[in-house]
Amino acid sequence: MNDDKQIQRDAPPIVRLDKVNKHFGELHVMRDIDLSVAPGEVVVIIGASGSGKSTLIRCVNGLEPFQSGRIEVDGKTLAPHGASGKSLQAVRTEVGMVFQQFNLFPHLSIRDNVTLAPRKVRGWSRRQANTTAERLLERVGISDQADKYPSQLSGGQQQRVALARALAMEPRLMLFDEPTSALDPEMIGEVLDAMRELAKDGMTMMIVTHEMGFAREVADRVVFVHGGEIVEQGTPEAVFDDPQNERTRAFLSRVLKH
Numbered sequence: 001m002n003d004d005k006q007i008q009r010d011a012p013p014i015v016r017l018d019k020v021n022k023h024f025g026e027l028h029v030m031r032d033i034d035l036s037v038a039p040g041e042v043v044v045i046i047g048a049s050g051s052g053k054s055t056l057i058r059c060v061n062g063l064e065p066f067q068s069g070r071i072e073v074d075g076k077t078l079a080p081h082g083a084s085g086k087s088l089q090a091v092r093t094e095v096g097m098v099f100q101q102f103n104l105f106p107h108l109s110i111r112d113n114v115t116l117a118p119r120k121v122r123g124w125s126r127r128q129a130n131t132t133a134e135r136l137l138e139r140v141g142i143s144d145q146a147d148k149y150p151s152q153l154s155g156g157q158q159q160r161v162a163l164a165r166a167l168a169m170e171p172r173l174m175l176f177d178e179p180t181s182a183l184d185p186e187m188i189g190e191v192l193d194a195m196r197e198l199a200k201d202g203m204t205m206m207i208v209t210h211e212m213g214f215a216r217e218v219a220d221r222v223v224f225v226h227g228g229e230i231v232e233q234g235t236p237e238a239v240f241d242d243p244q245n246e247r248t249r250a251f252l253s254r255v256l257k258h
């Protein structure tokens with residue numbers, strides 16, 4: 001997306017999935033998924049509802065166990081049937097996640113929502129965490145809201161706090177699962193702007209979204225998932241303008257009509 005940005009294709013990938021399979025009972029939701037993400041790369045995952053996009057993201061963060069294959073995140077292995085406690089903990093602290101729902105703590109101020117994890121998990125002093133929170137809230141454009149509580153903020157502002165909170169842990173990788181789908185249309189832009197900035201700064205990102213315009217603009221690579229399989233992947237130009245697979249074409253003609 002950005003010519004100045006460096007994707008470190010020669011470095012070890014930050015994320016690597018090898019032949020990952022996941023079932024929910026009879027339902028096979030990830031089928032032999034192979035996927036690597038290089039440092040600095042922005043990968044956008046698209047596909048119809050129920051195709052397995054969220055499950056893929058949640059497996060990378062260790063939120064869902066999987067049945068076979070292997071997932072490596074920044075050199076730590078998540079094994080099938082749940083990782084060992086240590087690598088799971090390490091992955092969770094190195095990966096930032098932003099969900100559809102903001103999940104802020106309602107009884108904590110915006111500042112305390114952002115500083116809680118670095119203080120508890122990293123052992124930062126209140127002062128150090130507050131300085132970081134100020135910088136991050138400034139970065140997502142809501143430094144004037146630090147003393148407020150989540151219920152006093154709009155959905156778009158709350159989602160930007162959720163982004164600042166994830167960044168406070170200094171993640172190597174950011175995962176987004178439909179971060180704008182719970183927002184009113186007029187608030188979507190402000191969250192996408194914050195994500196755009198992050199991408200420009202070289203953050204490695206995996207993003208599940210239904211915002212196709214944003215996907216085209218921000219992605220280094222677009223991955224189309226159908227029925228738990230990666231059916232097609234490539235640059236946004238390749239996938240959006242010249243899709244090779246019939247199912248990608250059918251999906252895009254459905255979503256781009258609206």
Ligand SMILES: Nc1ncnc2c1ncn2[C@@H]1O[C@H](COP(=O)(O)OP(=O)(O)OP(=O)(O)O)[C@@H](O)[C@H]1O
Nearest residue numbers: 024027029047048049050051052053054055056178
């Ligand atoms: N905890 C669960 N238990 C049983 N089935 C589940 C569970 N979570 C997801 N599924 C099923 O797995 C399939 C894939 O779900 P997933 O949420 O990954 O799809 P998705 O592509 O992210 O969909 P959407 O765009 O609607 O969010 C769906 O059929 C869903 O109903």
